Amino acid sequence: MTRRARRLPLVVPVTAALASALLALVGCVPAAPAVPPASEGRRSTDSPGALTGTLVVLAAASLTDVVTDLVGTFEAEHPGLTVQTGFAASSTLAGQVVAGAPADVLITASDATMTTVTDAVGGAPVVVATNRLQLAVPAGNPGGVTSLDALADPDLTVALCAPDVPCGVLAAQVLEQAGVVATPDTLEQDVRAVLTRLTLDEVDVGLVYRTDVIGAGDAVEGLDLPDDARATTDHPALALPGAAHPDAAAAFVALLRGPVGRQAFADAGFGAP
């Protein structure tokens, strides 16, 4: 009893500490959201002429490097503007936008994913770049891969994208057209995961985008698929209807489509729209 009595006054400082910690935590929440916020940007109004505020750009993970570069260029052109980027699987981003996540521009890795967004919120997307699937092998090609048939070789370890994500849909289309019944050992959640398996030399062959092979440097070698393989995908960009900064969103999409954007996409290995 006496022990309890002596301890009770401690409750006050402990509670104060806990409460302040909790408040700090709650205060932190808007700083680290799952979805990039545009609320601050929404409050500021775009003054005519100069673009100001915070533009939120969501883009497919495969576009991370090139979009980051172009955002830097865009911010340099418009000093009053801050751009927040969010990169994830196209389908994840599309789901977030449809669910009402605040965003101004969305760039996906396939038309199909973009259609789920335009069906829900409207708008007219424009294709800003294209990409091609390539056969990819670890440096030195330990599996001796020469053609798509390698994907059907049970002796080789094969990684593909799951058919639930755009790179998997494209892979399935290519394989079906070529009449190859693949024997994958793993179906990864996104194309970057397939690339990781290749760079770590854990698999002999996989299907990834040409840009991924270029981005991986010396660790991965790419083998072009036949020209008649329907292995290309579009990257449509959409200035989202109802965006907080329509002018800035339109300007950013124009940059993606313009000479600067085209050059950046080409440098990263993307095809022209």
Next chain:
Amino acid sequence: MAGPQGPRHRHRPRAAPGTVVLVALATLGVAVLVLPLIALLLATPWQALPALLADPAVLQALRLSLLTATCATLVGLVVGVPLAWLLARDDLPGTWLLRSLVTVPLVLPPVVGGVALLLLLGRRGLLGGTLDAWFGVTVPFTSVAVVLAQVFVSLPFLVLSVEGALRGADRRRALAAQTLGASPGYVLRRVTLPAVAPGVAAGAALCFTRALGEFGATVTFAGNFPGTTRTMPLAVYLAMDSAPEQAVAMSVLLLVLSVAVLVALRGRWVGGLPGAPTARTARAARRAS
């Protein structure tokens, strides 16, 4: 009676506001834990649930999950009980270090465990390279890899539970058996283990549940292929991008399975963790006082 109540009464006015705040904060804590689950249950398409769960892909993932988690638990029992027995012995030097090592997977992000396993057993890994070169065996992308990932993250739960039970056990019977000439293995098998069987069962159940929920180490180390490595958590993660309703349905199933194990244990699991008194030690303490 008046004596002990006196000081408490004097402090009550100062304590009350603090108590209210503490209870409020505790309620907030409960809300953080329970509200997400309520949201999950509210979002569950109950009508379509049987159809969603009867999908062959779901059944395949469920079967693989149950199978691998069972294997992981069996492996855990075989190596974990002896390990717990070692840890529970105070006459060995360095058990504190051993216990720290056993605890590491509890605090390590599972994905880091997956990376570590890959660096050990991957095709270019420390041991994996040799396995591949000598025997043509590659561990990643097999169900064995799933079990290994599950063992890595779930073994500490079993070891620490069993160690807690062993420490709480009455040692005099083991000592008596020992003085009568029984070997350590015989004492463990015939005297100590039967006495701590509930603790072992609780540890095994915790181990099983943790293995069932394993995601990070599995997806990093084992890969993701239906039938061989795509367990329920991986299927849930993948389905979130293509069939969210199915992801919710599978999540509910996993939640029900996990809670069922905890209910079956009826709070005994808390007693098995180190630091917390087990039912047995509590009884012993009551007898001693």
